[in-house]
Amino acid sequence: MAARLAHITGSEHTALLGLGVYRPQRIVTNDEVAGPIDSSDEWIRTRSGIHTRRFATGSETVVTMSTEAARGALRSARIEAEQIDCVVLATSTWPLLTPAAAPQVATALGMGHPPAFDLSAGCAGFCHGLAVASDLIKGGTARHVLVIGVELLSATVNPADRATAFLFGDGAGAVVVGPASEPGIGPTVWGSDGTQHHAIRQDKNWVEFFAEFDERGAEAVRPWLAMEGTAVFRWAAHSLKQVCLDAIGAAGLRPGDLEAMIPHQANGRIIEIMARELDLSPSCALAGDIEEAGNTSAASIPLAMEALLRKGDAKPGADALLVAFGAGLSWAAQVVKLPNWQ
Structure with a gap:
């Protein structure tokens, strides 16, 4: 830890140094999601503006998508993985309460042992991550921070829910945040x-699900995203x-x-x-x-x-x-x- 902090001094300004993304291979049309919700391509386009979305399959996970997006961000920033002092991963769809996904991404990237943690702020998570990263650098706790936003929402949405089934997709994006000579990230x-927690939520918690499972067995309904x-x-x-x-x-x-x-x-x-x-x-x-x-x-x-x-x-x-x-x-x-x- 002492070696990691030895070279770091605070920076007055910060900036986005590089960007990378990962888009899953499978493209899902409106026609594909419209059937179970008794809808149509026209209805979905008119209501949401969505024409297609991408769903992860097989080996495309929160960790693998994050890792690929991060590689692109490091490459475009011309920063080596070992130069990253912290990893902040924003997601609501990592399936484990613990451990976090971020340390696994850091290891997959060959970073050694930087601090790495997940951040849960829903769809605002990436902007929250930028705020945290910028302040870490300004305060001298880190010099370069990798911020990742990643979701595997296709695994959390009920395909028969007319309110959510057509809206969501999967993917990952990452940026490297670092010191700058002039402002590159403004105040957040x-x-x-x-009081509005019910507006976008998981429709039941896992304790409730397990209690239902004990009573109903395979007939128990898993938690879904509700909005x-x-x-x-x-x-x-x-x-x-x-x-x-x-x-x-x-x-x-x-x-x-x-x-x-x-x-x-x-x-x-x-x-x-x-x-x-x-x-x-x-x-x-x-x-x-x-x-x-x-x-x-x-x-x-x-x-x-x-x-x-x-x-x-x-x-x-x-x-x-x-x-x-x-x-x-x-x-x-x-x-x-x-x-x-x-």
Whole structure:
């Protein structure tokens, strides 16, 4: 531990140094998920903006997807695995209460023995992870931090639930956060409201499930992800404007200064409403990865960031607003300069 800390001093500024993602191989169309919920491709597109999503299969796990995304982030940042001082992994779908997934990812990457931990803040997890990483570096606890957002939501969603079955997908995204000579990650505006815990939730806890299993055996119904879609839509579409404005202002900018906006890819209509209420510049790129990836929760912002850069809609160094919200209810937003991604 002493050797790991010996070279570290705090940095006034931090930035995203590199970005990597992993998208599962299997592409799932709306037609495939529509049957069990008595729906259609048109209904799903109109309601959510989603055309396809990806589901992990076989060897594609939280750990393997995280590891591949992290390799891409390290490569684009030109940072060796041994230079990472901490791993922060945001997820809600690691199937074990303990141990955490992050140490296994660190080992898979050949990092040795850095501190590594999981972070649970629902769909806002990645932005929470950026806040933690930036502060670790500013405080001198770490010099380079790997932040991962990863989800395997296909394993947690009831395919017969009309409120959730069409929304969610799998994937992973990662960034390397490090010291910078000028601000690359603005102050984080974040919060939570536990009175809204029921809006996005696991519909029963595991203790309740095991008690049910003792009584009913194989007829016991496992916990599934549940969501009160209308309530979440109304809250997100109209309550996050001030969070966004506060984050933009904290970065010393105005909405018209933004070159890109990358909101959590929860719903296409929510994204459009948020962008419209902020009165962004016509030239501001708006991430829309939800069309191809669905809602990937903690992975959605890095995945959407990569899609924006890959398609040329935004360039490294551009000022981008990140904003996410999810189970808790939890939310977070910050302005960043977009990283290298190749």
